[in-house]
Amino acid sequence: MATKLYNSHLSKIIFECNEYYILDTYISLAYISSEVNSKYLIQTFSDSKADLINLVRRNMNASYKTIFNCIDKLIDKCILSFDKELNSWVLVDMENMTKSKYDSNDESYMDLTGYTNIRNFFFTEEFRKMKAREKRIIIYMAQLCDSKASKFHDSFSMNLLKPNSSWMKVLKTKCKYYAKYTINKMLTKYEHIFKDNSQNMRVKDLSPKKITNFKFYFQCPAVDNKVLEDEYIELVKLSNPKEYDLVKEKIKFAGITLTKKLIMHLVRAISNLKEWFLKERVAQLIINKYRAIQIHKSRENIKSLPAYAAAVVKSVVNEYKKFKEIQKTNNIRKYEYGEHFIEYTNNKADYDDDITFDIKKALALL
Structure with a gap:
């Protein structure tokens, strides 16, 4: 079972895919995969998508057609493929996620984007029922948590007015008002998940109110908490x-x-x-x-x-x-x-x- 998600895959999904359940499908595929000599295999012993979909549906409450479309998109994006020699489905290049950039040649350097640890929260009904844009935000937050820069921060800060804001790209919008509405609603709707510190931080900000209203500060324990090995073992046992x-x-x-x-x-x-x-x-x-x-x-x-x-x-x-x-x-x-x-x-x-x-x-x- 993969305990990590490849950031290159996540970036493709977040920025290039619109399917509602595609993140859930990818996480489920990672969960049911087996790491064999660094490759991540899903053994179905046939290239039939039906067999693969049936495995995915064990962990997801979604229709056959919905998952079929997600599988097709993952194949189209070169995230998933069937290896005839191994007679298994493979999560493409996922072995690169733990490699160091310093040990790579020039050609593969750009593919070494690291990984994001899987959280228990990704398997909850609450996550699965979130809107697609909310799921993208959660996954992006997990990516930030697992980045090297995260050790210097204990919370998230968001400035929707910042040029080329990555948050705006994750939300897939150029409208700052829509983005502000979405984040406000998300922090309110999931107040048991987020600890919103925006108002307190805005008071200390000397910028005009029309600017500070587009700044958000919050914590998210559900994303901060990484799953320990014993918890993965328990998850396999329960599943x-x-x-x-x-x-x-x-x-x-x-x-x-x-x-x-x-x-x-x-x-x-x-x-x-x-x-x-x-x-x-x-x-x-x-x-x-x-x-x-x-x-x-x-x-x-x-x-x-x-x-x-x-x-x-x-x-x-x-x-x-x-x-x-x-x-x-x-x-x-x-x-x-x-x-x-x-x-x-x-x-x-x-x-x-x-x-x-x-x-x-x-x-x-x-």
């Missing part, structure tokens, strides 16, 4: 309770120990799979690997669980596709596939060797 219980049960039965972070990665790895029996199979294979590492001491430790889990998921899904091709001639009903697949994997003597080879092969491609 995928059944998968979490499955993983915990298998860990307990295997008699092994995994950290909260490893459990989170494992839950995230299986959460995007459609069929429950595939979730069980992937979880069991990874648990078996850790059992071999911790108890039997017969395997090397997993260097990167997200990468290894992605390889296991890919291998199991491919095996299931092959199984379905084999069974087409047997007139098996669709709802019986799971039962027969489990029996197939249990009875196939060489399956573990085959799947181990497939996992290594998939891991090499990531």
Whole structure:
């Protein structure tokens, strides 16, 4: 799961896109993605937008058509693409967000715009029900909070009369009166989110009233507070309770120990799979690997669980596709596939060797 948003992506969305739910869609895509060797993948194993949309809709209360349009726009803006080699959707160039400008060559320098941490507030109904311009303001504030200059400030200041004001660009207007109305209404409407200090600061300002009325000063704890790692883990647990219980049960039965972070990665790895029996199979294979590492001491430790889990998921899904091709001639009903697949994997003597080879092969491609 990505815990950060790429500023280059956010800038494209804020300044070039008008879709109401596009920020929510992008945040949801980042949330369901897995960081594998620095790339951010969303494993659906097909280039079907329908599969991707169904994953996004788990975290959003929006229509299929609405999210479809947002996905199309993100693809059009080169923020999202399908990688045929990885057989996954990819958040384009997101690996650049943590790179330093000092370590880059001249060509990629402009792409290194840093990142913005995801806030818990982005997943609340309150954020989702905000107007598009209000969401843009909130995201822009989060960007400012995470910038290097933020350590010198503990609040936000806004001057709508300033030439080339970035706030005006975020609001997508040239009308200072409309901008003033929007900010005034936002600070009043969400007074439980914002602490408005504008009146107190205007009293101290010696500028004419016609100028100070366009200046705003406020704080926003919902944006100031960054999500800690433990909170991300809890968020994954709350979003995928059944998968979490499955993983915990298998860990307990295997008699092994995994950290909260490893459990989170494992839950995230299986959460995007459609069929429950595939979730069980992937979880069991990874648990078996850790059992071999911790108890039997017969395997090397997993260097990167997200990468290894992605390889296991890919291998199991491919095996299931092959199984379905084999069974087409047997007139098996669709709802019986799971039962027969489990029996197939249990009875196939060489399956573990085959799947181990497939996992290594998939891991090499990531």
